[in-house]
Amino acid sequence: MKLELKDTPGQLLGALKPISDIGGNIITIIHQRDQTTAENTLTVDIVLELPEKKLDALIDALRERGCGVIRVGKERLLQKQSLIMIGHLMHTDLTDTVDRIDQTGFAEVSELHMVMPAIDEPSTAKITIRAISPEDMLHAVRILREVAAQKDILILEPLGGAE
Amino acid sequence: MRIAIIGFGAVGQGLARVLADTGFTVTAVADSRSACINKDGLDLPEVLARKEESGLCGSAGIGIADILSSGAFDILVEVSPTNAETGEPALSTIRSALAMGKHVVTSNKGPIACAYHELKALADINGVMLGYEATVAGAVPIVSGLRHGLAGNTVRSLHGILNGTCNYILTRMRDEGLTYPQALQEARDLGYAEADPTYDVKGIDAAIKLVILANTLLGMDIRLSDVDITGIDSITLEALSLAESEGATIRLIGEILPERNQVRVSPRVIPLDHPLVVDGTLNAISVCCDLAGPVTFIGKGAGPYPTASAILADLNFIRDSYDRGA
Numbered sequence: 001m002k003l004e005l006k007d008t009p010g011q012l013l014g015a016l017k018p019i020s021d022i023g024g025n026i027i028t029i030i031h032q033r034d035q036t037t038a039e040n041t042l043t044v045d046i047v048l049e050l051p052e053k054k055l056d057a058l059i060d061a062l063r064e065r066g067c068g069v070i071r072v073g074k075e076r077l078l079q080k081q082s083l084i085m086i087g088h089l090m091h092t093d094l095t096d097t098v099d100r101i102d103q104t105g106f107a108e109v110s111e112l113h114m115v116m117p118a119i120d121e122p123s124t125a126k127i128t129i130r131a132i133s134p135e136d137m138l139h140a141v142r143i144l145r146e147v148a149a150q151k152d153i154l155i156l157e158p159l160g161g162a163e
Numbered sequence: 164m165r166i167a168i169i170g171f172g173a174v175g176q177g178l179a180r181v182l183a184d185t186g187f188t189v190t191a192v193a194d195s196r197s198a199c200i201n202k203d204g205l206d207l208p209e210v211l212a213r214k215e216e217s218g219l220c221g222s223a224g225i226g227i228a229d230i231l232s233s234g235a236f237d238i239l240v241e242v243s244p245t246n247a248e249t250g251e252p253a254l255s256t257i258r259s260a261l262a263m264g265k266h267v268v269t270s271n272k273g274p275i276a277c278a279y280h281e282l283k284a285l286a287d288i289n290g291v292m293l294g295y296e297a298t299v300a301g302a303v304p305i306v307s308g309l310r311h312g313l314a315g316n317t318v319r320s321l322h323g324i325l326n327g328t329c330n331y332i333l334t335r336m337r338d339e340g341l342t343y344p345q346a347l348q349e350a351r352d353l354g355y356a357e358a359d360p361t362y363d364v365k366g367i368d369a370a371i372k373l374v375i376l377a378n379t380l381l382g383m384d385i386r387l388s389d390v391d392i393t394g395i396d397s398i399t400l401e402a403l404s405l406a407e408s409e410g411a412t413i414r415l416i417g418e419i420l421p422e423r424n425q426v427r428v429s430p431r432v433i434p435l436d437h438p439l440v441v442d443g444t445l446n447a448i449s450v451c452c453d454l455a456g457p458v459t460f461i462g463k464g465a466g467p468y469p470t471a472s473a474i475l476a477d478l479n480f481i482r483d484s485y486d487r488g489a
């Protein structure tokens with residue numbers, strides 16, 4: 001579940017209280033400073049788990065506290081990262097490689113773009129993983145690296161901009 | 164101040180050429196099979212010419228032991244080949260010089276990567292300096308940049324292009340569509356890669372430089388075997404074009420995350436507009452600091468004169484700090 005809250009500074013904690021009151025479980029909070037909108041409001045993405053049918057009650061509680069709910073989405077997998085794999089991908093059971101990520105419950109392979117070379121040459125693929133939180137992404141990439149090491153596949157991870 | 168140069172190859176000879184007008188006197192030179200000593204100062208053009216003609220810098224009968232026992236130098240410059248496993252024989256030579264109360268300046272990664280903490284303690288006890296700016300990224304002043312320029316900052320992460328050979332190969336694969344074997348052959352033809360390129364292309368050279376940075380500047384205590392190392396020898400052109408389609412490319416990146424105690428060398432997908440994407444044999448290092456934020460150093464990582472530049476910087480620093488009598 002994804003909520004985008006319009007929050008005034010200092011009110012973030014206030015916005016979180018109704019979530020715990022209602023029995024929700026916060027998974028991640030992402031401040032997007034670059035998306036700061038008009039006068040002293042800022043946009044916050046909150047990923048949370050919520051008991052069935054409590055969503056309307058939560059939105060009401062947030063509005064009472066002056067937090068505007070801009071958008072509610074049901075996407076779970078907000079984190080996205082692409083990696084490149086080089087190796088004998090087909091001969092080392094590609095389905096199994098993908099399954100190991102999909103089975104986690106917190107991450108999925110959402111795209112696979114494979115380039116087939118000459119026969120017997122190692123193949124190259126771009127694999128896109130989606131995960132719930134940044135920690136889950138780290139975990140999923142670690143699993144992929146372990147699987148790759150077993151199958152003698154080279155994994156090229158991205159290097160982000162300056163942190 | 165008087166200097167003894169141990170190792171008279173590309174770097175040793177480059178240094179001999181630039182020392183001419185600097186006020187330093189070279190009193191001894193050694194290569195693998197010979198040495199020469201003159202307490203009043205050697206005639207460097209003559210030594211260079213002799214090396215060129217005969218392959219020997221001096222007389223076959225004398226060697227490093229004679230230079231050490233002569234004591235006729237204030238600073239020992241160690242520029243013999245790197246031994247990544249033990250640092251020897253340079254490590255023993257450096258130990259002896261420090262124990263004698265002589266300053267040491269080196270471009271040799273072996274002794275610094277294998278035994279920095281021991282050597283630094285020995286230098287401190289004897290009241291002398293150990294300069295090693297030239298061991299990492301050639302002319303780029305990364306050691307003094309981190310130690311002095313960014314003093315007081317905490318380094319949260321360090322990422323670097325630390326091997327010019329790998330960067331050259333990956334640049335040519337991207338720009339010209341050369342395969343890995345083609346680009347490697349070109350690097351060999353141009354003298355950028357050794358006949359046996361293993362040490363470079365497998366990421367070992369970059370890893371040794373990370374060990375030096377981690378242990379000497381980032382408060383860590385690691386060995387080469389602690390570095391997670393992947394080389395570039397199985398990078399495909401398909402991988403480069405998949406990266407390109409996202410506005411990125413592939414470069415061999417050394418990474419130190421001090422807080423996670425993580426040190427690794429691996430080919431990474433990196434946005435084309437990232438400051439570390441430098442072309443050809445250049446080196447680049449980006450550090451993220453708590454106060455300064457991101458800072459990037461770029462420059463020539465190898466070659467006789469860029470390396471001599473880093474050695475000369477250490478020599479000058481020692482002279483400025485110790486040579487008060489002059």
Ligand SMILES: NC(=O)c1ccc[n+]([C@@H]2O[C@H](COP(=O)([O-])OP(=O)(O)OC[C@H]3O[C@@H](n4cnc5c(N)ncnc54)[C@H](OP(=O)(O)O)[C@@H]3O)[C@@H](O)[C@H]2O)c1
Nearest residue numbers: 170171172173174194195242243244245270271465466470
């Ligand atoms: N080249 C660069 O751009 C660069 C950059 C940064 C750091 N470094 C480091 O600087 C050092 C020197 O590099 P280089 O390119 O000058 O190497 P090089 O051209 O191979 O020269 C090495 C020199 O050391 C001598 N030598 C070998 N074993 C010796 C021993 N046991 N005792 C005394 N001398 C010995 C060799 O003698 P002979 O002449 O008799 O063979 C040669 O003169 C290496 O550790 C290298 O990793 C080099």
